[in-house]
Amino acid sequence: MIYTDKIITNHKHLKNLRSILSYLLLLLLTLPVFGQDKKAGGPCEGCEAIYESPVPFDKLDMLAKLPDATWNGKKPLAINGIVYKADGKTPAPGVILYVYHTDETGHYTAKESAKGWEKRHGSIRGWMRTNAKGEYKFVTLRPAPYPGHTDPAHIHITIKEPTLNEYYIDEYLFDDDPLLTADKRAKLENRGGSGILKLKDVGTMYKAERNIYLGKNIPNYPSNQ
C-alpha cells in the first residue's frame, strides 16, 4: 500500500514536472512574438526592406525619383510633405522614408535582376531622408489598384527614425479613388496621420501633400522620442 502510494506520488510529481516543462516550452516559443509586439509599431512583415537602400542612410537625399515609373503619356505625380516629431510641430530631420507601389497594371512588378524584398515589393520603390526642415518629396506615377480586388490604389510607406526601429504608417491613398469608400475610410488607423491625398493638376504634373506625424496612432511608441 505504502509502495503504491509512493508510485502515485511520484506519478503526480512527474505530471507536475511535465506541466512546468510544457509551460516553459510555450513561454520560449511565444517570447519572440511578444518581443515583436513590443517594437514601436508592432510586427511588420517587410518593413526591413527599408535597409535595402542603395546608398547608406546618411547619403540619402530628401528627394527621390522612383525608377521604372515611366509609363508613357501619364502625368507624373509629385508628393511632398513635412515630417513632424511627436509634439506635432517640431520638424524631424534625418528620418528615413521607404515607399513602394504597384505599376499601371496593379502588380508589384519586379525586374529580372531583383533581389531581396524587391521581388515582393516590385521595382517601383525609393528611399528618402528628411532634410533639416523635416521635408521630403518623391516623384512617381499614380499606381493602379490590384486587378479584380476592391482595395483602393495605394503607396506603401515604412519610416525609420534615427533612434527607433522601423515601422509602417498608413498608406498613401487617393481621395478621388472610387474604391476608397466611406466604410474603408472609417476603418483607417491614421498611423502617422491621414495618408489620403488630394491631387492638384498643375498642368505638367499632379501634386499632393502629406505631412507625417511621428508616433501618431503608433502602438508601443516610446514617450521619450
Ligand SMILES: [Fe+2]
Ligand atoms: Fe499593397
